[in-house]
Amino acid sequence: MNRKSILAGAVLLSGFLMASHAHAFSFFKCNGNPVVWGSPFQMVQNTLSIPFGTPPESSLDNAIGRWNGVQGMANMVSKAPFITIGSDLSIGDGQNDVATTGRAKLGGNSGLTFLIHNLCVLSSSWVEADVAVANDLTFGRVAEDSLTTTSGRSTFIHELGHAHGLGHAQGFNNMRASQPLPLVGGPNETVDVLPDDARAGRFLYPTGNGEVNLFASAQRRTSKDKIVLNNSGTITVCSKGGDTITLFSTVGNNGTITATQTERWWVSTSNQAHNGGTTIFQWNGSTFPANTVITRQVTFKLPALPVGTFFVFHGVDVLHEVQESREDDNNVREGVLLQVNNC
Ligand SMILES: [Ca+2]
Ligand SMILES: [Ca+2]
Ligand SMILES: [Ca+2]
Ligand SMILES: [Zn+2]
Incomplete structure (x- = not known):
């Protein structure tokens, strides 16, 4: 038996309490244990809304790469070798869909992640994460010296944080409840996993490795x-x-x-x-x-x-x-x- 949890902007409907760890980051808990994926999970790209070779795809790929780039955190997320072409992502089909869609379908939010977990007995694990991002966002590189509330790159990294099982946490991080999300500097990619986000990932999926950055x-x-x-x-x-x-x-x-x-x-x-x-x-x-x-x-x-x-x-x-x-x-x-x- 599965239960649905919906993470929507600042709105949270769940059978679980969110636990805050030490300073800021938060995650779902069942009977005192963090709810995590038991093994790495694959996202199925909806190529009707995220066509190959387009900025939305590079935004998604960047978010996946940045989460997997956290040293000390296991590589949990990847893209499935198959795609979907339908116009809606289906929730509850056991497949982790990722799509862009009209903002109205997301309750006005920039993104939504639908998480489904096993029944909580002593512990629980995720069985499905469907990620949707508003298709009116801009998906190109974000200038380091700007403040944007419309970045699909930032939104994908935030929603994939939810897909790993993270809740909202207010800090200089990507899991903040509201835009703008902070950026790193440099001439290249300015959207990256930030300190509190990385700490959360290392807490939920530890490898014991260190990172210097x-x-x-x-x-x-x-x-x-x-x-x-x-x-x-x-x-x-x-x-x-x-x-x-x-x-x-x-x-x-x-x-x-x-x-x-x-x-x-x-x-x-x-x-x-x-x-x-x-x-x-x-x-x-x-x-x-x-x-x-x-x-x-x-x-x-x-x-x-x-x-x-x-x-x-x-x-x-x-x-x-x-x-x-x-x-x-x-x-x-x-x-x-x-x-x-x-x-
Ligand atoms: Ca699904
Ligand atoms: Ca550096
Ligand atoms: Ca250096
Ligand atoms: Zn959120």
Whole structure:
């Protein structure tokens, strides 16, 4: 006998209580035991709504790859070698469907995951997870210095978190109940599993392996639990140098190991100067504990700079002191411009 649980935005209908672990992440529990998949599960792609070779497919593939990329967490999710072509995903057919569909069918949500579990006796496990994402979202790359509430990439990573058995948790993470979801920096993929999400995955599906990774982000979580840009607008300064500026700066550690390294802030007329540029400040020896996201206000005096308009970058481990699982998320373009006037 199976029971249905529906995870919908912030609405939860379930036979189980959600358990919060230590700080933030949450998961389903049966008789004190986490409800998990007994073995890896396959998602069946609906190619009518997620055609091969399209941005929705790359968003889905990215979400699968990012969850499986968490070291210390077993690879649980993959795509089935077969597809469906019907217009609706069927719930309760024992097959894990994934599709995009009209938002109205999702109760106005960006995504919905329908989870079915075995009857809870002493423990229980998942038997079906159907994932649907609204087809009015945008599925392309999300700019690191933006705030988006319409990203299919972010939504897929969130819904696949539910498919693993995670509930909502409010933090600088993908399992937040509401958009925007935070991003990592870098010129490549900006949607990734964030520290609290990774910790949850390692808790439910542990392999015992460790991971080393830091990243920079152009977003922060405020004391009122909003995700906002660290910096925005234009800061005007004098070319002779000496002006003091203050920047919010976010570093996350989604690995399992505390890392100490060197951070740098720099400017460039290029918006793709993720390396190089003109250094405006460097900070040696800052430490970031495992599974944390830390935002600080950093205040420093500017050097003399040429007249012009510059993009502002912030990087972590800029001296390559730490070998990481991902190096392409270390340097972020902040959402602010520096206007240097002749004076
Ligand atoms: Ca199904
Ligand atoms: Ca590194
Ligand atoms: Ca990194
Ligand atoms: Zn959700």
